[in-house]
Amino acid sequence: MGEFSHKPVLLREVLTGLDIRPDGVYADGTLGGGGHAEAILERIPNGTYIAVDQDPEALAAATARLAPFGDRLRVFRANYEQLPDILRREAPKGADGILLDLGVSSYQLDSPERGFSYRADGPLDMRMDPDGPVTAADIVNTESQETITKILRDYGEEKFAAVIARNIVSAREKAPIETTGQLTDIVRRSIPRKAQAGEGHPAKRTFQALRIAANRELDVLEQTLDGLIDVLAPGGRLAVITFHSLEDRIVKNAFRTAEHPCICPPSFPVCTCGRVSKGKVITRKPILPSEEELAENRRAASAKLRIFQKAPGSGFDAPVYGTLYPKGTKIKHLPDGTIELIVPEE
Ligand SMILES: C[S@@+](CC[C@H](N)C(=O)[O-])C[C@H]1O[C@@H](n2cnc3c(N)ncnc32)[C@H](O)[C@@H]1O
Numbered sequence: 001m002g003e004f005s006h007k008p009v010l011l012r013e014v015l016t017g018l019d020i021r022p023d024g025v026y027a028d029g030t031l032g033g034g035g036h037a038e039a040i041l042e043r044i045p046n047g048t049y050i051a052v053d054q055d056p057e058a059l060a061a062a063t064a065r066l067a068p069f070g071d072r073l074r075v076f077r078a079n080y081e082q083l084p085d086i087l088r089r090e091a092p093k094g095a096d097g098i099l100l101d102l103g104v105s106s107y108q109l110d111s112p113e114r115g116f117s118y119r120a121d122g123p124l125d126m127r128m129d130p131d132g133p134v135t136a137a138d139i140v141n142t143e144s145q146e147t148i149t150k151i152l153r154d155y156g157e158e159k160f161a162a163v164i165a166r167n168i169v170s171a172r173e174k175a176p177i178e179t180t181g182q183l184t185d186i187v188r189r190s191i192p193r194k195a196q197a198g199e200g201h202p203a204k205r206t207f208q209a210l211r212i213a214a215n216r217e218l219d220v221l222e223q224t225l226d227g228l229i230d231v232l233a234p235g236g237r238l239a240v241i242t243f244h245s246l247e248d249r250i251v252k253n254a255f256r257t258a259e260h261p262c263i264c265p266p267s268f269p270v271c272t273c274g275r276v277s278k279g280k281v282i283t284r285k286p287i288l289p290s291e292e293e294l295a296e297n298r299r300a301a302s303a304k305l306r307i308f309q310k311a312p313g314s315g316f317d318a319p320v321y322g323t324l325y326p327k328g329t330k331i332k333h334l335p336d337g338t339i340e341l342i343v344p345e346e
Contacts, residue, residue, distance in 0.1 A: 007106075007296075008035030009303045010241055013287050014099060015039060017239050017307045023047050024096035025233070027087055029080030029224075032105040034062030040099075041069045050090050052078040054129035058105060079129065081220045084227035094233030094310075101241045102221070104128065104211065106299060112180075116211060118203035121181035126211045136210040140183065141176050145169045155218070155246065156209030164190040164206060180207075208244070218246055225254040229278050232310040237282070239307045248286065248304050255281045255308045279310040 008014075014036060018026070020043045028037055028051040041049050049072060053059050059077055066073050076086055080100060087095055108128065109116050115125030115136060124137040140148065145165045152161035167190045168177065177183055187203040188196070196202045212218060228238050242248040261275035286304035293300050 009300045010289055010305045011039055013305055014239055018097035018237050021096055025091045027095045027098045029083045029100045031062045032058050033107060034065045036099055036101060037066060048072055050074045052076045052080055052083055054079045081224045084231045087231040094231055094236055096233050096236045098228050098238045102247055103243045115180055118180060118184045118201055118207050121179055124178055124180055124183055126214045128215050134214050136214050137178055139210055139213055140168050141172050151213045152206055152209045155212040156205035158205040160191045221247060222250050229258050229308060229310060234310060235312040236310045237307055239305060241303055241305050243302050251306050255306060279308060282309050283307045
């Protein structure tokens with residue numbers, strides 16, 4: 001079993017970005033080893049930290065580490081897709097900040113029996129929630145060759161997806177693929193030797209793809225971001241750390257839509273769709289780790305942090321309906337989520 005020695009990624013940037021208040025309510029959808037949690041709890045002597053993780057081993061380790069904070073910490077075993085409901089119950093006035101630090105922890109990667117690692121042999125599992133319905137072995141042993149190709153291509157951006165999928169299907173006809181070692185061997189045989197040089201471990205992309213599929217990682221992210229914004233208190237912030245381009249794109253698009261939800265054609269003088277901005281993206285570009293952090297933590301290499309701030313007050317004003325504006329009036333969406341009407345001169 002690995003150690004929970006996970007170094008919190010982009011820690012300084014998260015602490016600044018969440019603009020922590022000593023009496024605030026903060027939430028964490030990916031508690032892991034509790035690294036970010038500990039640093040935030042140290043800064044909220046009169047506050048509350050509500051945290052979930054779907055991995056009971058992570059929860060046990062984090063709960064022990066964070067015991068000195070007493071009942072300022074409330075922990076639940078759950079997928080973060082349930083966090084909006086948990087927060088509605090536990091923090092009815094809303095959260096001042098919410099953190100998602102996506103992906104697997106070093107601990108999970110370093111525990112061969114969890115099946116995330118292509119470097120050590122173990123059962124081909126990869127479930128972050130050990131009671132989850134689908135393992136990586138289920139996918140490679142039961143899905144069609146087309147589906148496996150698509151998973152490897154879409155989630156792993158694997159150039160040799162079709163060859164790997166074909167070799168998986170021919171291998172499983174002889175015997176089920178049950179271990180990480182078996183899968184790594186198949187991947188090695190599928191990628192030309194020349195292409196294996198210099199691009200990290202040849203099985204890295206295949207393992208990433210199967211992990212994302214087994215844990216529904218992208219679906220959960222896409223379906224939950226908006227709900228998390230909804231349970232922020234006015235002025236509260238949602239910070240999300242991603243580790244690959246597909247996740248980052250989902251966060252970027254969800255934040256942009258939350259800021260500018262209006263779908264009226266640009267020629268409409270006033271907004272009639274009724275969609276109201278929920279706040280603003282406060283990171284126009286993602287925040288990346290410093291050189292210093294990169295030098296001491298390999299896991300930070302692909303990390304990107306984006307932050308959304310909920311509108312202060314009760315929300316941005318909805319556009320006025322039924323008001324007549326002169327022909328040619330244009331709507332300009334301002335970065336703070338409000339709109340400005342540009343009325344043509346008489
Ligand atoms: C990168 S680690 C978090 C590390 C943590 N921020 C720290 O500083 O120690 C990610 C954790 O999130 C959990 N996780 C990933 N996706 C999840 C989800 N959808 N719901 C709940 N927990 C999830 C994993 O089990 C893992 O423990």
